[in-house]
């Protein structure tokens with residue numbers, strides 16, 4: 001195991017809830033199984049940024065203190081989902097059996113999501129029902145804090161005033177007094193109708209769309225071209241993937257929502273949007289394994305034309321799950337430290353980050369480590385100390401936040 005401290009530093013820590021929207025999906029199942037595997041010492045925390053030394057004294061909740069629950073619209077039991085992932089090589093063979101108790105415990109905390117076809121409930125009623133599920137989880141399990149993380153299927157971009165499901169859940173998180181992280185490109189808290197409630201809630205939030213593969217590379221390579229004064233003429237990309245994500249992204253509207261984030265990183269790091277598009281193809285036979293190809297045409301000295309091509313072959317859920325755990329720990333800790341509003345310092349994790357922050361991965365990492373350093377300055381539960389300090393430094397617009405479930409007043 002690495003220089004990790006918190007995997008075992010757990011015995012007396014308060015319990016922290018992680019409420020997953022899309023709790024029976026590949027990413028969510030890998031999060032629950034992976035957290036149990038690390039806590040039991042079966043696997044090292046590879047890929048978990050918050051287990052590296054820079055975060056050792058930031059007061060993050062230990063992995064063993066995390067309690068999982070969530071919403072989903074399907075009823076496949078989590079242990080069965082984990083078996084399917086192991087059969088596909090996403091989870092190590094034998095892991096579903098080794099962590100069967102933890103999977104079953106999380107499965108008992110999953111509530112029906114929505115809206116189902118033909119559901120006649122109003123937006124307000126759905127938000128209230130989702131918030132009541134979260135509040136019940138918090139109270140029954142005696143959780144000190146709970147973060148809501150969206151890992152549900154990608155939706156098409158929202159149009160008009162109607163709230164898409166991701167925004168109903170985000171409103172429910174606000175109503176339940178929970179910080180929120182959106183690991184998907186879906187609208188979530190980004191809906192104009194939620195802006196006022198998000199601001200008034202005093203809660204911290206992070207998003208959108210986890211940066212795990214092609215866009216991770218783009219956020220490293222984009223700054224390289226700029227810093228070396230090389231002119232990018234075109235940047236094109238293709239993705240082949242299967243699994244539930246591949247099926248969801250076969251819908252052109254959902255794929256368009258995803259591609260907007262992938263292209264934003266180029267505009268932000270190159271200062272201009274180069275020619276070229278990103279394509280996503282659903283190849284069910286690939287399951288959770290993704291191949292992403294980028295083709296970059298650029299000019300060198302005296303206009304000499306050159307090409308860089310990259311091929312990324314990754315297991316999507318194995319890339320995403322540690323980041324979801326990182327985000328859950330950091331967002332909960334931010335709330336505990338009294339921070340509110342968009343957590344721009346978590347841009348390192350996202351394709352389309354909320355708030356202010358740099359676009360290149362190196363600078364994003366520096367911002368994240370700075371954030372971890374500021375968290376060190378506060379006692380756990382010390383309230384507004386970090387928020388006050390950040391305001392003094394003029395780096396954040398965070399203010400003192402609310403402190404627990406149900407404290408955000410009349411939101412939705």
Ligand SMILES: NC(=O)c1ccc[n+]([C@@H]2O[C@H](COP(=O)([O-])OP(=O)(O)OC[C@H]3O[C@@H](n4cnc5c(N)ncnc54)[C@H](O)[C@@H]3O)[C@@H](O)[C@H]2O)c1
Pocket residue numbers: 021022023024025026027028071072073074113114115151152153154155165183184185209210211212213243244245248315316317319320
């Ligand atoms: N894996 C990665 O590398 C990665 C990176 C960035 C973003 N993401 C995003 O994470 C999300 C999850 O990916 P996945 O591979 O686990 O997909 P998945 O299809 O395996 O899981 C999605 C889950 O969401 C559930 N769901 C759909 N609509 C819902 C609703 N209204 N309420 C509650 N649950 C609902 C589905 O039933 C399913 O269980 C996707 O949006 C994906 O784009 C993944």
